[in-house]
Amino acid sequence: MNAPKWHLRDEGRPRLPSRDSDQRLTVRLASVVGADAVQTPDPSEDYHEASRIDPGVVDPTVVGAAHLDRSVAMKLSVARSVKRHPHLPVVALPLGDAGNATLAQVLRTRRSRRAYVEEPLRLKELATLLGAAYGVTGEVPGTTQTFRAAPSGGALYPLELYVACRLVEGLEAALYHYDPLRHALERMHELGTAEQAGELTPYPALLAECQAFVVVTATFWRSRFKYGARAYRFALLEAGHVAQSFLLAAEALGLATTPIGGFFDRRVDDFVGVDGLYESSLYLLPVGRRADT
Numbered sequence: 678m679n680a681p682k683w684h685l686r687d688e689g690r691p692r693l694p695s696r697d698s699d700q701r702l703t704v705r706l707a708s709v710v711g712a713d714a715v716q717t718p719d720p721s722e723d724y725h726e727a728s729r730i731d732p733g734v735v736d737p738t739v740v741g742a743a744h745l746d747r748s749v750a751m752k753l754s755v756a757r758s759v760k761r762h763p764h765l766p767v768v769a770l771p772l773g774d775a776g777n778a779t780l781a782q783v784l785r786t787r788r789s790r791r792a793y794v795e796e797p798l799r800l801k802e803l804a805t806l807l808g809a810a811y812g813v814t815g816e817v818p819g820t821t822q823t824f825r826a827a828p829s830g831g832a833l834y835p836l837e838l839y840v841a842c843r844l845v846e847g848l849e850a851a852l853y854h855y856d857p858l859r860h861a862l863e864r865m866h867e868l869g870t871a872e873q874a875g876e877l878t879p880y881p882a883l884l885a886e887c888q889a890f891v892v893v894t895a896t897f898w899r900s901r902f903k904y905g906a907r908a909y910r911f912a913l914l915e916a917g918h919v920a921q922s923f924l925l926a927a928e929a930l931g932l933a934t935t936p937i938g939g940f941f942d943r944r945v946d947d948f949v950g951v952d953g954l955y956e957s958s959l960y961l962l963p964v965g966r967r968a969d970t
């Protein structure tokens with residue numbers, strides 16, 4: 678079969694007719710907020726430019742790949758891609774079970790759901806969500822490096838998941854850290870009140886009533902040592918992968934969840950005890966029993 682080839686350039690390529698037959702006017706959104714005349718320096722544009730990859734140009738900050746190739750110690754270190762808290766009590770998690778819903782079903786029905794009923798989450802449900810989001814699913818052949826449920830640039834897994842559990846069967850109300858390598862939770866410290874959780878976002882109701890919420894953070898240097906500035910993009914992309922699997926697993930279990938990108942960064946960083954620079958919060962994922970079922 679003669680499959681058509683991809684065209685890299687536009688020259689001579691026939692154009693498909695537009696399918697938008699009513700030719701609606703499109704508002705140029707940047708101009709609405711005056712962004713046509715971008716302030717300089719504009720950190721977003723600067724960052725995007727600085728993290729581009731061009732043929733034949735090697736980012737001078739990308740030095741770790743060569744070191745990694747040569748160093749057994751570094752290879753062992755990247756294989757252990759999770760924060761360790763050996764002094765903390767550990768709660769082993771049961772194996773997950775996402776039930777019988779099909780992918781087609783959960784893709785069709787997933788919605789951001791923000792209303793909860795006050796009923797405990799089961800430990801197995803929480804274990805299913807964490808495993809679906811970032812659990813270990815295999816090993817890179819010939820190494821001790823893991824594969825996870827989410828893809829990761831270089832299989833470096835720079836993200837960490839913290840879980841604030843307010844009402845989960847078999848768990849004390851507390852902040853936990855998820856260790857995917859052990860599929861276990863490390864108990865960090867007691868939680869504050871629901872009001873304090875509410876203060877983490879501009880909309881208190883988003884977190885005050887869910888039974889648990891996950892804070893996804895990135896430890897940027899776990900990836901930056903190898904990919905330089907590009908690693909920041911990779912961390913954000915990976916957080917999206919993790920969140921999507923979490924959301925789909927929650928949908929399969931009939932739970933309510935909403936991804937939250939609008940939160941007070943410094944408060945969330947303080948809440949999970951990270952400095953916001955070496956490790957920073959990226960995403961919140963509340964979860965609980967759905968009010969509408």
Ligand SMILES: Cc1cc2nc3c(=O)[nH]c(=O)nc-3n(C[C@H](O)[C@H](O)[C@H](O)COP(=O)(O)O)c2cc1C
Pocket residue numbers: 787788789790883935936937938939940
């Ligand atoms: C990156 C990102 C950030 C979001 N942040 C918030 C948020 O801070 N608060 C909120 O209520 N919903 C948030 N959402 C959820 C969106 O409002 C929601 O996905 C959108 O309305 C589409 O609805 P659906 O998820 O039900 O399909 C966010 C979604 C994404 C992808």
